[in-house]
Amino acid sequence: MVLRDRPEHAVLMPSSGTIDALLLADRWRQLFGAVVAERKPAPRPSLFQSYVQGGFECSTHRRKDGTRLDLITATGHDTNTVEDYAQLAGFGITTVRDGLRWHLIEQEPGQFDWSSFTPMLEAAVQSRTEVIWDLMHYGWPDDIDIWQPDFVARLSRFATAAAELVKRHAGPGAFYCPINEISFLAWAAGDVAHFYPFAQGRGFELKVQLARASIEAMRAIRAVDETVRFVQCEPLVHVVANGSSERAEAQKVRAFQFQSWDLISGSSWPQLGGSPDLLDIIGVNYYSHNQWALGGRTIDAMHRDYLPLRHLLAEVYARYGRPILLSETGAEGQKRAHWYAAVAQEVRAARGAGVPVEGICLYPIIDHNDWDDDQVRQSGLLGNVAIDGRRKIHQPLASEAAEVNAIG
Secondary structure, three states: OOHHHOOOHHHHOHHHOOOOHHHHHHHHHHHHHHHHOOOOOOOOOOOOOOOEEEEOOOOOOEOOOOOEOOHHHHOOHHHOHHHHHHHHHOOOOOEEEEEOOHHHHOOEOOEOOHHHOHHHHHHHHHHOOEEEEEEEOOOOOOOOOOOOHHHHHHHHHHHHHHHHHHHHHHOOOOEEEEEOOHHHHHHHHHOEOOOOOOOEOOHHHHHHHHHHHHHHHHHHHHHHOOOOEEEEEEEOOEEEOOOHHHHHHHHHHHHHHHHHHHHHHOOOOHHHOOOHHHOOEEEEEOOOOOEEEOOOOEOOOOOOOOOOHHHHHHHHHHHHOOOEEEEEEOOOHHHHHHHHHHHHHHHHHHHHOOOOEEEEEEOOOEOEEOOOOOOEEOOOOEEEEEEOOEEEEOHHHHHHHHHHHHHO
16 A cells, blocks of 8 residues: 555645635644554665665756757866776765767767767676666757757657667666756756746747657657656645735746656646556655745755655655655765765655665765866765766765665
């Protein structure tokens, strides 16, 4: 029995609209313990090779000054893939997130140049690293108009070709994230003009287009290899009101986070072709700024309406009943180890309540360049400079990751 089968489901799934927004946080606190007290812990994680995972920043979007980002090149991961995978394996990290750079692979419509990807794929095979491959991490070829139906067809053809290549080199049963963070990309590129194509007021339209493309891409991949697994990575957020007059609006905004998963599962807009089997593994991306008051002010655990991560994970499981991967989490500077320890503790609590969280992905695993100003952000387990193939290690985070990997 999953959490959604309990009569208290209205609390564990607040976006259903069956609970007054004024009572949301208080009801969560009162009933969460009661709901989960009878539940058995989740089985030991078994979905991935490693519980602790590493995510390589692979964003490729265009920013407002026209610059095309390529974080794989910026961190030197493209020329150090074998060594990066091997160094992570030394920490017991043998499952990673990594990405294909579509704009490099398909510079001419229908013509695929795999020279930027094949070495990475071969490195994964050589090192026996299990990879969750992002097909589209915010970027696409310059000739594509993302608003047009051809975008859907082009991604589908690209997905087919990529799946054929991966199956040929690595065998069947690969993991894919077709489009990373549909919700965030729709907001950044369709609502607030932060990412290309810099639109405003078209966020839901773009979200629907991206969901349709993801659905078609997954069906194309399954036609190549029916044993593949899909991870749908989206931000996990909690939005609260500044006062009682804003609470209905805050709840409405909070519920936006579920739209992409609902579109893909077919529970919303089934005409897009979504179905429950496509909502395979739910990836949730969670950082310290993922809880905020309406209008943008970040809140922390001292705020009366803050919800512990364990509650948010339980809510996702209550709603969908699917295995969960914490597909991105991390912090900067000296906060890295403390943040990861706190997150791991929350995940253990969620797992103890029966929520099947199958892994925690440190993201970015390499210190990365900021999207907007190219400044290096010290957020990784590994430094952004490789000397003779080896990167500097942030030891406090390494120690914490090793402990988490040992105890789960």
